[in-house]
Amino acid sequence: MGSTPIGSTMNEKIAQLAYFKWEKAGRPHGKHEEFWLQAEKECQENWKLSTEVRNLWHVAKERHENKIQSIWNKVKSLISS
Numbered sequence: 001m002g003s004t005p006i007g008s009t010m011n012e013k014i015a016q017l018a019y020f021k022w023e024k025a026g027r028p029h030g031k032h033e034e035f036w037l038q039a040e041k042e043c044q045e046n047w048k049l050s051t052e053v054r055n056l057w058h059v060a061k062e063r064h065e066n067k068i069q070s071i072w073n074k075v076k077s078l079i080s081s
Helices: 006-024 032-080
Strands: none
Touching: 006 032
16 A cells, blocks of 8 residues: 555545535535645644644653653662662
8 A cells, every 4th residue: 555645635635624624614606726725734734733743742751751761770870789
């Protein structure tokens, strides 16, 4: 199974969301671009937010691992004393 490019996945999500919004609005004729742009903006905002959350997770994880390593080093030094 091959990998899907991120852009392709994003376009699929945008298309699905735009279609959902278009249907919810009663399928108005000639409004496809408006719904696409709304969906695109929403998906980009969600992507940005999820990227920020992932970055915060990695920072927190690194800090936690550093703290554990520091405690472990103290325990080892107490044991060897």
